[in-house]
Amino acid sequence: AQKITQTQPGMFVQEKEAVTLDCTYDTSDQSYGLFWYKQPSSGEMIFLIYQGSYDEQNATEGRYSLNFQKARKSANLVISASQLGDSAMYFCAWVGTNSKLTFGKGITLSVRP
Amino acid sequence: ETGVTQTPRHLVMGMTNKKSLKCEQHLGHNAMYWYKQSAKKPLELMFVYNFKEQTENNSVPSRFSPECPNSSHLFLHLHTLQPEDSALYLCASSQDGRLAYNEQFFGPGTRLTVL
Numbered sequence: 122a123q124k125i126t127q128t129q130p131g132m133f134v135q136e137k138e139a140v141t142l143d144c145t146y147d148t149s150d151q152s153y154g155l156f157w158y159k160q161p162s163s164g165e166m167i168f169l170i171y172q173g174s175y176d177e178q179n180a181t182e183g184r185y186s187l188n189f190q191k192a193r194k195s196a197n198l199v200i201s202a203s204q205l206g207d208s209a210m211y212f213c214a215w216v217g218t219n220s221k222l223t224f225g226k227g228i229t230l231s232v233r234p
Numbered sequence: 235e236t237g238v239t240q241t242p243r244h245l246v247m248g249m250t251n252k253k254s255l256k257c258e259q260h261l262g263h264n265a266m267y268w269y270k271q272s273a274k275k276p277l278e279l280m281f282v283y284n285f286k287e288q289t290e291n292n293s294v295p296s297r298f299s300p301e302c303p304n305s306s307h308l309f310l311h312l313h314t315l316q317p318e319d320s321a322l323y324l325c326a327s328s329q330d331g332r333l334a335y336n337e338q339f340f341g342p343g344t345r346l347t348v349l
Contacts, residue, residue: 154335164322166340224277
């Protein structure tokens with residue numbers, strides 16, 4: 122079974138600084154995708170970024186970038202220039218050819234003013 | 235209304251009650267999902283509907299009964315729940331549940347408390 126690991130218990134970052142949220146996965150599939158979602162206290166899961174296993178370049182979406190290291194099976198999320206509104210839970214998720222999303226446990230990010 | 239909406243946002247029910255959660259998507263998608271998010275646990279996929287047909291039941295107890303009357307609406311009927319069923323129930327939709335890359339759009343969730 123696929124496994125997504127997010128081990129950081131909680132992260133703190135100063136406003137305007139960059140932060141990296143870690144995610145590792147375990148799969149024997151050759152074709153898969155990785156997602157990051159943000160969940161603020163309101164509960165809604167907000168899509169941030171997607172990386173396909175065959176994408177040669179790291180995905181970027183505005184202030185979000187994904188540091189994809191396929192051989193190490195890691196897909197870390199980098200948030201640049203942190204804002205107070207970035208304080209939330211962040212979930213890494215994996216999808217394979219069965220089209221089922223498997224989520225990690227999540228990481229709490231707190232941005233300090 | 236835009237995106238994915240869920241009602242009610244909060245629900246408190248006794249173990250003998252019967253209630254229903256409603257999800258509606260305004261995105262023209264063909265796949266809809268129910269997830270359960272318990273404290274300190276990863277999101278768990280419960281059910282998947284693709285073009286109104288149930289394509290996934292992730293070993294969910296029968297006290298949870300989904301219904302998908304059309305591609306825009308998804309219900310979760312609840313009866314004789316247990317306190318451990320207390321959780322945030324999230325609904326999501328995507329263009330097509332058969333596609334591996336399938337960005338899912340989530341609703342705000344229903345916070346359920348079973349007394």
